[in-house]
Amino acid sequence: MEGIILKALSGFYYVDDGSGRLTACRGRGKFRHQKVSPLVGDRVEFTPLEKDSGILDAILPRKNEFQRPAVANIDQLVVVASGAIPVTDPFLIDRVVSIAQGRGCDSVIVLNKCDLDQADALYDTYTRAGFLTLRVSAETGEGIEDLRAAIAGKVSAFTGNSGVGKSSILNALQPGFHIQVGEVSDKLGRGRHTTRHVELFRLDNGAIVADTPGFSSFDTEEMELRAPESLQYTFREFAPYLEKCRFTGCAHVKEKGCAVLAAVKAGEIPASRHASYVRLYQQAKEVPQWQRK
Numbered sequence: 001m002e003g004i005i006l007k008a009l010s011g012f013y014y015v016d017d018g019s020g021r022l023t024a025c026r027g028r029g030k031f032r033h034q035k036v037s038p039l040v041g042d043r044v045e046f047t048p049l050e051k052d053s054g055i056l057d058a059i060l061p062r063k064n065e066f067q068r069p070a071v072a073n074i075d076q077l078v079v080v081a082s083g084a085i086p087v088t089d090p091f092l093i094d095r096v097v098s099i100a101q102g103r104g105c106d107s108v109i110v111l112n113k114c115d116l117d118q119a120d121a122l123y124d125t126y127t128r129a130g131f132l133t134l135r136v137s138a139e140t141g142e143g144i145e146d147l148r149a150a151i152a153g154k155v156s157a158f159t160g161n162s163g164v165g166k167s168s169i170l171n172a173l174q175p176g177f178h179i180q181v182g183e184v185s186d187k188l189g190r191g192r193h194t195t196r197h198v199e200l201f202r203l204d205n206g207a208i209v210a211d212t213p214g215f216s217s218f219d220t221e222e223m224e225l226r227a228p229e230s231l232q233y234t235f236r237e238f239a240p241y242l243e244k245c246r247f248t249g250c251a252h253v254k255e256k257g258c259a260v261l262a263a264v265k266a267g268e269i270p271a272s273r274h275a276s277y278v279r280l281y282q283q284a285k286e287v288p289q290w291q292r293k
């Protein structure tokens with residue numbers, strides 16, 4: 001049978017085959033020998049045994065994988081931000097979106113607390129950059145239907161700065177969600193956002209969501225070890241301009257004849273997005289060659 005690993009706990013992998021029942025599987029010895037560890041999010045083949053137990057037979061090829069949090073096959077990152085307190089720094093959004101893009105994972109921008117503040121600047125930036133950008137309020141329910149539609153049938157990882165309303169949104173999407181999440185942390189005997197632990201939850205509309213930690217721990221160290229030249233491809237709205245710079249190998253930072261800079265000047269690329277790119281580029285440049293991936 002085929003299914004998806006929703007959680008891993010004490011040597012068992014809990015596999016969802018779409019029937020609404022979880023099968024607690026042990027991995028085959030060959031995984032250990034081949035040094036592959038099944039990840040939450042893995043699509044797997046398994047053999048059911050008695051009483052909701054089973055054995056993992058194979059891990060199907062991964063679309064992508066993250067180390068922190070340890071999760072595979074994420075279709076899209078749902079970046080929760082806010083124009084009300086705590087106001088989200090666009091650099092933090094751009095950094096995590098760039099990481100996701102580098103792994104072949106789309107991003108949706110969700111501006112929460114729109115009952116308090118419409119977050120006009122963030123809305124303008126991310127719609128212009130071509131992201132699906134939704135204004136929502138976990139408090140009033142505004143926009144929650146649109147978000148539900150945006151995650152239907154996909155595996156989405158939620159992230160955002162602390163206090164922005166991630167838990168509140170998940171609860172608005174599915175009342176009772178926090179109870180599930182709370183139970184998990186009780187069992188593990190540690191706080192929700194302090195570990196690499198991640199679990200997927202299937203909502204009633206078939207959406208699968210990961211309640212992942214905040215921005216700070218989203219594979220950011222690894223990100224800083226990437227080659228600076230690869231960064232340009234992780235800013236989606238740069239794409240139409242990349243081949244049009246005067247010099248090949250243009251860094252798009254302050255070069256003469258740079259088509260990206262011209263597009264920023266013309267208002268075609270949002271200025272704050274380009275500023276984030278330059279900051280990430282300079283960080284990446286500081287890493288010595290031998291340390292890079």
Ligand SMILES: Nc1nc2c(ncn2[C@@H]2O[C@H](COP(=O)(O)OP(=O)(O)OP(=O)(O)O)[C@@H](O)[C@H]2O)c(=O)[nH]1
Binds near residue numbers: 138
């Ligand atoms: N006015 C208003 N308040 C909200 C909204 N969403 C969340 N809040 C409040 O913001 C605070 C933080 O919400 P949480 O859902 O705990 O935020 P979180 O992102 O899960 O926070 P961490 O667990 O620290 O990562 C709570 O007091 C919520 O009641 C909203 O749409 N409007």
Ligand SMILES: [Zn+2]
Binds near residue numbers: 261
């Ligand atoms: Zn350029």
